[in-house]
Structure formats: C-alpha cells, structure tokens
Amino acid sequence: MNLFAGVTNAKSPVVRLRDLIRNFEQAGNLVQVLKGLSFEVYPGEFVAVQGSSGSGKSTLLQILGLLDRASSGLYELLGRDVSRLDDDELSALRADTTGFVFQNFYLIPYATALENVLLPGLYSGKSQKRARERAEFLLESVGLGDRRDFLPARLSGGQQQRVAMARALFNEPALILADEPTGQLDSGTSSDILDLLGRFNREGQTIIMVTHDSQTASRAGRRILITDGIIESDELL
Numbered sequence: 521m522n523l524f525a526g527v528t529n530a531k532s533p534v535v536r537l538r539d540l541i542r543n544f545e546q547a548g549n550l551v552q553v554l555k556g557l558s559f560e561v562y563p564g565e566f567v568a569v570q571g572s573s574g575s576g577k578s579t580l581l582q583i584l585g586l587l588d589r590a591s592s593g594l595y596e597l598l599g600r601d602v603s604r605l606d607d608d609e610l611s612a613l614r615a616d617t618t619g620f621v622f623q624n625f626y627l628i629p630y631a632t633a634l635e636n637v638l639l640p641g642l643y644s645g646k647s648q649k650r651a652r653e654r655a656e657f658l659l660e661s662v663g664l665g666d667r668r669d670f671l672p673a674r675l676s677g678g679q680q681q682r683v684a685m686a687r688a689l690f691n692e693p694a695l696i697l698a699d700e701p702t703g704q705l706d707s708g709t710s711s712d713i714l715d716l717l718g719r720f721n722r723e724g725q726t727i728i729m730v731t732h733d734s735q736t737a738s739r740a741g742r743r744i745l746i747t748d749g750i751i752e753s754d755e756l757l
C-alpha cells in the first residue's frame with residue numbers, strides 16, 4: 521500500500537479534464553479539433569499548453585474559460601461539472617473564477633487604464649469605493665500607478681497588457697487563462713510580461729497559458745505539448 525497516495529493529491533484540482541472532445545462542423549464535415557484530452561491542474565500551478573498553429577490551443581482555452589462547451593467528455597472547474605450548468609450559471613461561474621489575458625489585450629479604447637481594470641467590478645458586488653481602491657492597488661502592483669488616467673491608445677503594448685493583467689486579477693480568480701499573452705510584443709517586453717505572470721504565480725496564482733512558442737512555454741512550471749488535438753507530452757519544467 522502506498523501511504524503517500526492520498527498526500528500528493530491532498531489538494532483538489534482547479535481543472536479536471538477527462539477525454540475532452542471538441543468537434544466543429546466545417547463545410548458539412550465534422551472535424552475533431554480536440555481528440556480526447558485528460559489532465560488536471562492543481563492550485564498554484566503555472567501550466568503552459570504548447571502547440572503549433574491550428575493544434576487546438578485557443579479552442580481548449582475557450583472551453584476552460586467557459587466561453588465554449590466541449591462536444592463530449594468531462595470538464596470540472598473547481599469540482600463542478602460544467603456540462604450541467606446553463607448559460608447564466610456558466611457566466612456567473614466565469615466571472616467569479618476566471619481572469620483572461622489575450623494576445624490583443626482587448627481593452628476598452630474609450631475607457632482609462634483604471635476604468636478598464638474596474639470593469640469586472642461592475643458585477644462583483646463590491647462598493648464603488650472598494651472597487652476603485654482595488655483597481656488602484658492592482659495598477660500600482662503592475663507598475664502603472666502613474667498611468668491610471670491614460671487611454672489605452674496612449675500606452676505601449678506592454679503597458680496595455682499589464683492593464684489587461686491587472687483587470688484579469690480584479691475578482692481574485694481561481695484561474696488565470698492567457699492566450700499568447702506576448703504574441704504582439706517584442707522580446708524584451710515579452711520577457712517583462714512573463715516575469716509578471718511568474719510573479720503572480722509565486723504569489724499563489726494558478727495560471728494556464730497557451731502558446732506556440734517553446735521559449736515562452738519554458739517560463740511555466742509545466743508544459744503540456746499538444747499536437748493535432750492530442751496530448752503528446754506533459755512534463756514538469
């Protein structure tokens with residue numbers, strides 16, 4: 521008997537996938553994009569999902585972020601089988617538990633840095649004062665305390681991504697999902713953004729990042745390599 525069997529799995533996973541499949545209809549044909557993925561992500565992990573263009577990374581991230589549903593298989597987020605939830609319940613769970621960072625930042629162009637960080641607070645039930653204090657704290661923590669009243673167009677790409685990262689943290693999500701977060705940035709700025717993700721992770725934040733780039737993936741603590749919708753390898757770094 522392995523006395524430690526229960527110890528290594530003492531924490532319950534943030535994410536649990538079993539035989540996850542996603543099919544799309546393309547020109548009348550059913551195409552299987554995710555072909556049965558199974559893995560767990562535990563609290564405090566920083567996981568990179570690496571694969572070439574078209575391998576299904578964004579498809580996977582959309583499902584993990586409750587923006588899309590699997591065709592079959594199990595997805596449990598924080599122990600909840602999400603296939604049992606209706607769209608309103610999915611939206612509520614998404615707002616409560618996930619924060620997104622995208623390649624294109626997706627900031628609201630006519631809102632200031634501070635207002636962009638505040639956006640998730642519109643639904644959080646926080647008082648306006650507390651929400652503003654939290655947004656100011658987060659902007660400070662990503663090094664943009666002096667840019668709070670700037671519109672996105674007046675910020676550099678790296679600064680825009682830092683605003684997006686502060687916004688992603690607003691509701692203290694159990695899980696940060698990042699899709700090619702450095703895809704638009706030069707190598708020096710990319711390194712700064714990955715440093716920041718690493719810092720969030722050291723502070724306890726669970727992160728899943730997808731990227732086609734092995735150097736970017738190597739900044740995570742674990743790499744899951746996907747080829748053509750199948751897990752090819754899953755290694756600690």
Ligand SMILES: Nc1ncnc2c1ncn2[C@@H]1O[C@H](COP(=O)(O)OP(=O)(O)OP(=O)(O)O)[C@@H](O)[C@H]1O
Nearest residue numbers: 544545546553572573574575576577578579580732
């Ligand atoms: N809504 C959709 N309808 C039909 N096919 C889709 C849909 N979304 C994605 N696909 C297909 O699924 C495959 C994987 O797409 P996905 O965007 O997940 O790839 P990716 O790994 O993120 O690629 P990239 O590195 O270029 O971002 C592609 O062949 C794409 O055409």
Ligand SMILES: [Mg+2]
Nearest residue numbers: 577578579699
């Ligand atoms: Mg993609």
